[in-house]
Amino acid sequence: MSKVRLKRSQIITIVKFPIILIVLFFVLFPFFYLVVTSIRPAGEFLENTNILPRSFTLDHYREVFDGQKGLLYLKNSLVVTGTVVLISIVVGTMAGYALVRSRFRQSIVLTIIFILIFIRFYPRISIVVPWFLIMNRLHLLDTVWAVIILHLGLTIPFVVWLMYTFFKGVPMELEECASIDGAGFMRRFISIVLPLSLPGIASASIFTAFLSWNEFLLSSAVTRESAKTLPVVIAGYITDKGVVWGPMMAMSTLIVLPMILFALFLQKYLIRGMMMGAVKE
Amino acid sequence: MLKPLHWSRHDRKWVNLFLFPALFFVLFIQAGPLFYSIYLSFQDWILLSSGSPQGFVGLTNFKNATSDPVFIQSLKFTGFLTITTVPFQLLLGTLLAFLASGQSRFLQMSRALLVLPMVVAPVAIGTLWRLMFNDTAGPINNHFLNFLNLSGPLWLGDPFWAKIAIVIIEIWQWTPFVFIVISSAITMVPQEILQAAQVDGASRLQIFYKIELPLLAPAFLLVIMFRTLESLLTLDSILSLTHGGPGSSTVNMTYAIYNKGLREFDLGAASAQSWMFMLVATVLIFVIFKLTIKSEKKTL
Numbered sequence: 411m412s413k414v415r416l417k418r419s420q421i422i423t424i425v426k427f428p429i430i431l432i433v434l435f436f437v438l439f440p441f442f443y444l445v446v447t448s449i450r451p452a453g454e455f456l457e458n459t460n461i462l463p464r465s466f467t468l469d470h471y472r473e474v475f476d477g478q479k480g481l482l483y484l485k486n487s488l489v490v491t492g493t494v495v496l497i498s499i500v501v502g503t504m505a506g507y508a509l510v511r512s513r514f515r516q517s518i519v520l521t522i523i524f525i526l527i528f529i530r531f532y533p534r535i536s537i538v539v540p541w542f543l544i545m546n547r548l549h550l551l552d553t554v555w556a557v558i559i560l561h562l563g564l565t566i567p568f569v570v571w572l573m574y575t576f577f578k579g580v581p582m583e584l585e586e587c588a589s590i591d592g593a594g595f596m597r598r599f600i601s602i603v604l605p606l607s608l609p610g611i612a613s614a615s616i617f618t619a620f621l622s623w624n625e626f627l628l629s630s631a632v633t634r635e636s637a638k639t640l641p642v643v644i645a646g647y648i649t650d651k652g653v654v655w656g657p658m659m660a661m662s663t664l665i666v667l668p669m670i671l672f673a674l675f676l677q678k679y680l681i682r683g684m685m686m687g688a689v690k691e
Numbered sequence: 692m693l694k695p696l697h698w699s700r701h702d703r704k705w706v707n708l709f710l711f712p713a714l715f716f717v718l719f720i721q722a723g724p725l726f727y728s729i730y731l732s733f734q735d736w737i738l739l740s741s742g743s744p745q746g747f748v749g750l751t752n753f754k755n756a757t758s759d760p761v762f763i764q765s766l767k768f769t770g771f772l773t774i775t776t777v778p779f780q781l782l783l784g785t786l787l788a789f790l791a792s793g794q795s796r797f798l799q800m801s802r803a804l805l806v807l808p809m810v811v812a813p814v815a816i817g818t819l820w821r822l823m824f825n826d827t828a829g830p831i832n833n834h835f836l837n838f839l840n841l842s843g844p845l846w847l848g849d850p851f852w853a854k855i856a857i858v859i860i861e862i863w864q865w866t867p868f869v870f871i872v873i874s875s876a877i878t879m880v881p882q883e884i885l886q887a888a889q890v891d892g893a894s895r896l897q898i899f900y901k902i903e904l905p906l907l908a909p910a911f912l913l914v915i916m917f918r919t920l921e922s923l924l925t926l927d928s929i930l931s932l933t934h935g936g937p938g939s940s941t942v943n944m945t946y947a948i949y950n951k952g953l954r955e956f957d958l959g960a961a962s963a964q965s966w967m968f969m970l971v972a973t974v975l976i977f978v979i980f981k982l983t984i985k986s987e988k989k990t991l
Binding site: 436674 | 792958966
């Protein structure tokens with residue numbers, strides 16, 4: 411009996427590995443091909459259909475940064491993401507903590523949770539037209555501020571939710587002791603709660619960066635030219651007349667790279683945000 | 692349930708102060724424009740012809756939507772996309788989660804790599820697969836299908852195959868999400884129960900059906916809801932893969948409203964359509980809320 415079982419588990423392992431390898435190939439190949447294409451000479455595009463190009467070139471990257479304001483767009487994306495992470499973390503951490511430690515009635519807490527989930531999933535397209543009009547009236551259209559404000563509406567609820575579930579797992583005894591010793595609210599928050607919540611904050615920061623860096627819909631609605639972020643720029647390479655392959659692939663590589671690095675080296679933190687309560691840890 | 696600290700009146704003030712900025716942002720950025728768009732949905736306003744609303748038109752915008760061929764087309768395609776992608780994502784993600792569970796270094800590394808498609812910008816996924824599907828130079832026709840001795844279709848030039856292309860990239864991008872959620876749900880299944888069942892002589896299949904599956908049910912439900920809603924909201928990858936074409940065969944609801952509002956600048960119609968969309972989404976959101984509360988209650 412046990413001999414049979416051993417054999418069976420060996421068979422499973424033998425079948426398992428090739429399947430996983432095949433899946434990995436399909437997952438990774440498009441990324442590999444993206445990078446290869448971004449360094450493929452323009453002339454080779456439709457003519458050489460081999461996976462690997464005959465020669466390599468950095469021309470597309472040079473073109474993106476020299477002629478096409480690539481540096482400005484990259485700067486926009488960095489400024490937007492950085493500012494959004496900073497503000498959402500401060501505002502969201504405070505609110506998440508207050509929610510856990512507040513003595514709201516159950517019904518109020520439930521309402522707040524519903525609102526957070528609603529904002530996570532409602533069709534964001536419905537605020538796009540209003541915001542386009544409002545930003546136009548405020549003369550903020552095509553400024554990074556417009557993008558930052560819209561992203562904050564998206565990221566803050568996420569951070570509140572993440573920090574809320576995080577703080578729920580933090581024991582209160584320490585705070586109670588400090589309270590008895592006469593430490594006020596702010597004192598307890600800064601010197602006891604914050605140090606304990608660093609893993610939660612790391613998770614929320616990386617997830618916020620992921621949301622803001624990749625966001626397309628809202629950014630494209632309020633930018634025209636000088637405040638475009640990378641996703642908007644990439645979509646702009648596809649016109650009705652055709653596709654600008656080289657620069658588009660160079661830009662796509664640039665936008666994909668940081669998130670891949672996050673996913674490889676800080677995966678635990680990134681994933682916690684993506685699952686958002688789907689699984690309890 | 693945690694017992695809250697005994698607050699002094701002073702603390703109460705701080706709690707409110709801590710909540711205020713988040714509340715302000717959420718109301719200002721989300722709620723305000725939502726109400727504005729309700730107002731707009733009853734107005735006749737095409738921005739290209741006039742700088743201000745041309746008056747209250749009742750339900751006209753809503754009625755027009757039901758006879759707008761692109762909108763109806765987009766409704767069908769949105770449904771098609773959800774029905775074709777979510778079951779595949781669920782099936783493949785779950786299979787992978789069981790296959791790749793384990794402690795070996797190889798499996799740990801595979802798990803880390805399998806997640807990659809869902810972390811990169813959907814816009815870039817569209818461009819990247821536009822290249823893969825290219826019918827003259829793309830590797831799918833030139834290498835993969837050629838290898839199988841098949842001649843590939845004109846992927847993005849044919850209404851049917853363009854839809855299939857979108858189905859493929861949606862499955863490619865979001866199967867990892869199912870995979871990662873089910874993977875971590877599997878690790879939550881208490882080992883003692885499985886061992887006890889094994890000792891009692893249950894077969895592997897019995898253990899899977901009678902123990903693991905019921906324990907994983909809540910995770911499955913949430914994953915299904917998450918994926919269903921998100922698939923309704925897809926925009927970026929479609930925009931950069933097919934641009935909605937050929938014709939408007941791959942325009943989904945979000946895309947149709949996006950075009951109405953930001954290309955044709957028919958603000959009234961776009962707002963009305965977005966609210967029709969919103970009603971459907973709200974029902975689903977409510978289900979997610981109920982499921983979340985249920986799982987919250989268990990841990991409280």
